[in-house]
Amino acid sequence: MSCDLAIRVNGVSKCFEIYDNPRDRLLQMLFRSRRQYYREFWALRDISFEVPRGETVGIVGRNGSGKSTLLQIICGTLSPTAGSVMTNGRVGALLELGSGFNPEFTGRENVYMSGAVLGLTRKELDERFDDILSFADIGEFIDQPVKSYSSGMVVRLAFAVQSQVQPDVLIVDEALAVGDARFQAKCFDRLKRLKDNGTSILLVTHSGEQIVNHCSRAILLNAGSVVVEGKPRTVMNRYMDLLFGRERALENDNDSVALSPDTLADQNATSDTKLDFSSDVYATRFGYNAHEYRWGDGAATLLDFMLKANNEEFPTVILSGAKMHLSLAVRFNMQIVRPILGIEIRTKEGVTVGGTNSELVYCEELFALGAAESTAVAAVDFDLDLAAGDYFISLGISSRRGDDIIPHDRRYDSIHMTVSPTPTFYGLVDLKLAMTAATR
Ligand SMILES: Nc1ncnc2c1ncn2[C@@H]1O[C@H](COP(=O)(O)OP(=O)(O)OP(=O)(O)O)[C@@H](O)[C@H]1O
Ligand SMILES: [Mg+2]
Known part of the structure; x- marks a missing residue:
C-alpha cells in the first residue's frame, strides 16, 4: 500500500x-453443511x-446503516x-461499544494496559501520564x-489515552457525543493538533456541524452501501435528503455560485x-419536509412556496446571516374575513427560535384579502442570523371567530433549511456581537 494512504477499504462486505x-444456532453447529438454519443479513x-x-474523513448515515460495523472491521475487531x-x-480507536478498558481495574491501571496494547513502553507512559x-x-x-465511572468519564479517559499515543490513524465512533460541550471542544482541539501532526482520522458522527467543520471529505452510508462520497457539504445535503425525504434530488454538487446584481434583480422580479x-x-418543492404535520379546516390552502437566500432560489445550504425571502401562494x-398568516422557525429538536403573525406585525395588505375562490401572494422577509444546523419553518393561515383562532391550513415543520457554519459566534443566534478595545 502506498505510504500516502492511511486506510484502504477494498470491496468490504459483511454478512451476519x-x-x-x-x-x-445449535442445529447449525451440529449439522454444519446439511442445511442452513439462519437467515443472512448483509x-x-x-x-x-x-x-x-493526514485527512479527516467523516462517515454519516442513519441508525443501522452499518457505520459501527465498518469501523470495527477497519480496527480489526470484526472480520x-x-x-x-x-x-x-x-x-x-474510540469505538461505540466499550473503551477497551477492563472495568475491574482502576483508571490508572487501564491507562498503562491500553497504552501497552498501543505499543508504548512503561517509561513513555510514565512521561505522558500527567x-x-x-x-x-x-x-x-x-x-x-x-466500573464506577460515568460513560462521559470513560470516554474522557479513553480519548486522553488515545490522543496521547499519537496514533497514525484514529478511529472515532460517536464517542465524543457522550462528553459535555466543554470536553467536546477540548477533544476537537486535540483532534486538530493530531491532524496537524499527520494523524489520519475517521470520524462517525450524526452531527452535520462536526462533519462540515472538521472533515475534509465525507461518506454517506445507507443500508450498508456507500450512497455518496465527496465534499462534506454535498454529502450532508444528501444525508438530509435521506432523513427528511426531500423530493428533488440534488442536480449538481457545486457550492452555490455568487450571482451578479443584474441577475439578482431579474430573479427578484420573476420569483x-x-x-x-x-x-x-x-410538496414538490425543494426543501419541503415530507414529515410535516398538516391540519386545518381547509377553508384556505397554502398552495406553493418559494424560498430564497441572498437571492438564490431554493438553496441547499444557507449561509448564516443570509437575507431570506419566502413567498407563498395562498x-x-x-x-x-381578515386572514392571518403565521410563521415560526424551530430547530430540529423543536426549540422555537422565532415566529410572528400578520396581526403582530400589522400587515394591512393581508387584512383586506380573503374573497371566496381567490388566490393571493404573501411574502416574509427575514435575516437568518442563526448558528449552523437544521431548522424547520412552520406556516399557517387562520382567522378569528370571536376570541377563537380558526386554523385553515397549518403546515408545521413543512420547510427544511440547513444553515452552514460561521466561525464568528457560538450558540443559537448571531447577536452580531462586536468588540472594540483601546489602550488608555
Ligand atoms: N453482531 C450482529 N449480528 C447481527 N446483526 C448485527 C450485528 N451487528 C450489527 N448488526 C446489524 O447490522 C446493521 C448495522 O449496524 P451498525 O451498528 O453498524 O449500524 P450503525 O450505522 O453504527 O448505527 P447507529 O447509528 O445506530 O450506531 C444493523 O441492522 C444491525 O442490527
Ligand atoms: Mg453505530
Whole structure:
C-alpha cells in the first residue's frame, strides 16, 4: 500500500447470520453443511474507499446503516465476509461499544494496559501520564475502578489515552457525543493538533456541524452501501435528503455560485410569478419536509412556496446571516374575513427560535384579502442570523371567530433549511456581537 494512504477499504462486505432461536444456532453447529438454519443479513455491501494520510474523513448515515460495523472491521475487531482492509501505522480507536478498558481495574491501571496494547513502553507512559490525567480531568476517580465511572468519564479517559499515543490513524465512533460541550471542544482541539501532526482520522458522527467543520471529505452510508462520497457539504445535503425525504434530488454538487446584481434583480422580479396558484404543489418543492404535520379546516390552502437566500432560489445550504425571502401562494376556498398568516422557525429538536403573525406585525395588505375562490401572494422577509444546523419553518393561515383562532391550513415543520457554519459566534443566534478595545 502506498505510504500516502492511511486506510484502504477494498470491496468490504459483511454478512451476519441471524438465528430466529437458539435451537437453530445449535442445529447449525451440529449439522454444519446439511442445511442452513439462519437467515443472512448483509450489514455492509461492497464498500470501497481510501483515506489519504493526514485527512479527516467523516462517515454519516442513519441508525443501522452499518457505520459501527465498518469501523470495527477497519480496527480489526470484526472480520469482513468479503473484501479487505489495510491500515498504515499505529491505529487508535474510540469505538461505540466499550473503551477497551477492563472495568475491574482502576483508571490508572487501564491507562498503562491500553497504552501497552498501543505499543508504548512503561517509561513513555510514565512521561505522558500527567498529560493524560490533566486532559481526562476526572480527578480522584483515576484510582477508582472503571466500573464506577460515568460513560462521559470513560470516554474522557479513553480519548486522553488515545490522543496521547499519537496514533497514525484514529478511529472515532460517536464517542465524543457522550462528553459535555466543554470536553467536546477540548477533544476537537486535540483532534486538530493530531491532524496537524499527520494523524489520519475517521470520524462517525450524526452531527452535520462536526462533519462540515472538521472533515475534509465525507461518506454517506445507507443500508450498508456507500450512497455518496465527496465534499462534506454535498454529502450532508444528501444525508438530509435521506432523513427528511426531500423530493428533488440534488442536480449538481457545486457550492452555490455568487450571482451578479443584474441577475439578482431579474430573479427578484420573476420569483413570485414562479409560484403556482392553480394547484397544491407545495410538496414538490425543494426543501419541503415530507414529515410535516398538516391540519386545518381547509377553508384556505397554502398552495406553493418559494424560498430564497441572498437571492438564490431554493438553496441547499444557507449561509448564516443570509437575507431570506419566502413567498407563498395562498388560495381562499371560501370567504375568510381578515386572514392571518403565521410563521415560526424551530430547530430540529423543536426549540422555537422565532415566529410572528400578520396581526403582530400589522400587515394591512393581508387584512383586506380573503374573497371566496381567490388566490393571493404573501411574502416574509427575514435575516437568518442563526448558528449552523437544521431548522424547520412552520406556516399557517387562520382567522378569528370571536376570541377563537380558526386554523385553515397549518403546515408545521413543512420547510427544511440547513444553515452552514460561521466561525464568528457560538450558540443559537448571531447577536452580531462586536468588540472594540483601546489602550488608555
Ligand atoms: N453482531 C450482529 N449480528 C447481527 N446483526 C448485527 C450485528 N451487528 C450489527 N448488526 C446489524 O447490522 C446493521 C448495522 O449496524 P451498525 O451498528 O453498524 O449500524 P450503525 O450505522 O453504527 O448505527 P447507529 O447509528 O445506530 O450506531 C444493523 O441492522 C444491525 O442490527
Ligand atoms: Mg453505530
